[in-house]
Amino acid sequence: ASAKARLIDVFDLSDVQATYILDMPLRRLTKFSRIELEKESGELTTTIEELTAILDDDGNLRQVVSDELAAVGQQHATPRRTLLLEANASPAKSAVPLEVDDAPCIVLMSSTGLLARSADTEFDASADIARAAHDVIVSSVPATARGEIGLVTSAGRVLRLSVLDLPALPSVIGIPALSAGAPIGAFVDLPANEQALCLTTLDETGCIALATARGTVKRVVADTPGSKDSWEVIRLEDGDRVVGAVRLDDAAARTAELVLVTSDGQLLRFPATAVRPQGRAAGGMAGINLASGASVIAFGAFTPTDDAMLITIAGTTAALPGIDTGSMKVTPFAEYPAKGRATGGVRCHRFRSGEDLLTLAWVGNGPVRACSSSGVPVPLPTELGKRDATGVPVAAPVSHVAGSL
Template identity: 50%
Template sequence: MARRTTPPVPEDFTEQIVDVDVSEEMRGSFLEYAYSVIYTRALPDARDGLKPVQRRIVYQMADMGLRPDRAHVKSARVVGEVMGKLHPHGDASIYDALVRLAQPFALRVPLVDGHGNFGSLDDGPAASRYTEARMAPAALVMTAGLDEDVVDFVPNYDNRLRQPEVLPAAMPNLLVNGASGIAVGMATNMVPHNLVEVISAARHLVAHPHASLEDLMRLVPGPDLPTGGKIVGLGGVRDAYRTGRGAFRTRATTRIENVTAKRRGIVVTELPYLVGPEKVIEKIKEGVQAKKLSGISDVMDLTDRANGLRLVIEIKTGFNPEAVLEQLYRYTPLEESFNINNVALVDGQPRTLGLVELLQVWVDHRIDVVRRRSSFRLARRLERLHLVEGLLLAIADIDEVIQVIRTSDDADTARTRLREIFDLSEPQAEYILELRLRRLTRFSRIELEREQAALAAEIAELQAVLADEARLRGVVSDEMAEVARAHGTPRRTILLDSAGGPGPAVVSARSATPLEIPDTPCWALMSATGLLARTTDDARPARDGARHRHDVLRALVPTTARGEIGAVTSRGRLVRLPVLDLPSLPPTDGAPSLSGGVPVGEVVVLDAGESVVGLASLDPAAPSLALGTAGGVVKRVVPGDVPANRDAWDLITLKDGDEVVSAAPATDDDELVLVSSDASLLHFPAALVRPQGRAAGGMAGIKLADGQRVVFFGVCPPAGPEGSDGTQDPADGTGEVGTGRGLAVVTIAGSSSALPGTEVGTVKTTPFDLYPGKGRATGGVRAHRFLKGEDALVLAWVGPTPPRATGSAGQPIDLPPVDPRRDGSGVVLPAPVHGIG
């Protein structure tokens, strides 16, 4: 057995014992630890919205060349490269960050394109050796320009490599994708937003540096969650935009439908942010067992890749589905709260930021990036122009240049003689010495002269940008708009000022709520964003009133509280709709606010790709219903042709590829109006279209050119005297036209290839009287002159003045003054328009 020996102590060794105060040592160590967690782990930078590990992942993937057009690589390889070169922490934390960057239900615009099992809201991802990854297209926007000295680089953990201190971030990632993290003594919890809306607000801030919070909130009305759903109550959102802290409630998107022949159920198609279906099912089962929930017979998860999320909650016979739904909102995650805490690093310091500060930090960062990039490009082009000018001098007297080089003893001598004889600089002389003989042809000289002219033009442009702050801001704004066009998507989350449900939660197992509602006259309303509601009395909603009310009306129908109306769909169907299924709106002065309405998909069962285009009365005494299709066909349906004991029936036989654009009641005295995508407007008397049965296919309304379609159909009152009461309803049901109140034509032009809801476009408002009437089945007259980049009308509307425009979330959008030119061009809108009413 070996004997252990103690190593000898050196003779010059002197033992020293230092007394340290434990409290001071703990305080210092804790502060160092807290500093490390705050600045290198938990909080994102307000400029690019990324934590250090996320930034290093995106940068390393760009450095590895994992572009979207190249093949995926194993996630383990990416994790290893990041861990070995930039992030000296465990591979598990790096892989977790990589997975979150690839999850579409966690980020509004993912930065990593994952291949394989990257997890779900209920299950974790597969191991990194099984999954593959590459950069998503949005990640290219985050890293564009890194090789042009747009940001500072800092050493990595062992001072062997360099990494960016912050990414150029041409996308407002912090607001678009949000962030969450727990540091020491502070935390951050930021909610995602819509890219198009955020960039619209940022561009407004670029053009108006002193814009107020109210101005920006008109462009960013609220969060836009990756999983959709509804946000109920916007007071907390406004608080967060003002102070950086607030809270709001998110609700699942649900609808009540017949799940079997004799039983109704609640179908859930969207869940609150970061809530999985298994968690909801578990809470429902616990609530039923604890007697908190009643009236539920079964819960089924029918989610698949083809149809997406679909939870079916079957209701027992005799129970009110609306009351059960309110219980589910109260006791299950179908309604969740989200606490906003906008904490991010600004100039190395953690700060709580409101909407204006968040946008301002990113805008300032982009201005600095574009300025540094312009300076870098200017220096490179000046350097290249200097070399080209020297090369042109050498080619002009090439024989003497060759003679000088041949008679020189070495390269240094040749370089010196070239500089002295031809008055060249050191770089020019060196470049000429390295010149290849094939560059001495006549064509090379022509190419060099072209390059010289191009470089001079680019240099002048860059110098102008750097010398003019307004021009620099214009470049920044244009680049923001390009990012929105390339990566923007329509809004997914519906914003509601109030709950929008059927009323307070009902605890009784057998609710008699429908029987307690008297069958009083009321109005059924549909907004431009697809919200349905009813009034509490027979007072017709006034059109004029508060300018910033939520949403605008698209259709309204007189009915009774316990009556039925019809919803006309784009497939040419009419779906019977009980008015009791619509939430009632309290009486208000001025324009009605439909923020408490219910989305149309929750009360009308629609097929994939089908939408509701209008409302119709089922009263046999009502006027005939006029329909217009995208293919230019018009039809009037015989009044009273309503099948008994059927929930839905066809109103028109459509040709393949055709769909209904709109529907509205029309009498023989009214005018039918159609507007095509090539900006042609046609109107003619409704008497020219005879009423037909439901099986008929209609008749020709407007003559369309190849590749064109109808973008608007409506019914307007005749130009002469109106009814005996001095009023006449426009057929699209948007409001009341009284004596002396004219009609307006609103046209919005844009690119037919742009994603709907992402392009701002140009708008023009003209009086309807400027457009002469023509016969049915003709081509109409031009209503809008297209500008460069425009080739189609993306939206049109004809109705009573003054028209009101709304965004995808119901926020008002200003329209320009009336333009007396019938075929003039439009002016640029401040934000994309979703509907007009």
């Protein structure tokens, strides 16, 4: 009775199962154990033979080590972030104080989420320099080497960053490539559904202009909480998100235009002065009237110049992201008339057969650059399109577009 009770308690058996095991002859139980041991012994023998064959053959051993190193390298690979200036450079002791001067600089953010600071405060975009990976700069902001800046995210937050923590770039000719930059994740932890949109100053001048997917626009007055590492700059409705943000100084805010582009191929532009500045807790105001099922996919705030362009890429909802190249159109921004805030806009891209939405849009002053999701440069069409024309095929999938700094 005690054996039966222990079987039920230890192995969680039913009364019938325990009775069957106790009634089973001992020789049958021994046979089952022998079968299991013979199976395990066979597996161990096979493993020993395989390992012995590797150790006995030097070529086989080297191949196994090579395969394992390749697998480790692929699993833990990270892109090079060290900028090589000279092929045979030798280390030298610094002859200057190690303290960093609080000198003016500019902080840059690439399309791939890399951050860096540069002592160069101006860049010659017309320089005849070959393009490189990570050279699409989506945001830049003036700062000082020991100062602080803000990072605006799609959740309507600003996160404080120390400029001194960012990698310093050497002086370059043309637009810098941020291959030596550091990823945003090295400084702040963002949830998977929250993206960095732009950089901003933390002084009491200028404003942040932003727009949400549901067509709301807002100009946020310069108001930085001194003791917080992050704070909200807009009250978002459930399910809404910020799709674009731009820092405007006081002079630019008087001449800039706000531009919204929707997923169904509509564009609306109106003066930034049509949106009165609001405090951080406000929810903004209506920017564009959206058709059913449409959303805002791009936002720009800038003072148009002669080389201002609109870039649109059309695709289909059935395509996998990053696979379908779609059709791209490059159109002079002057082609599109201005309208009042909270209107419906004008058509900016006519869809081809099979296309049903804009997958990407960008508007701003040129020269314009495009790249893939990994930061590899992608050439733009050389021919300009008409205001509501269709696009042309693209050489490779485009993930980001940016213009002048």
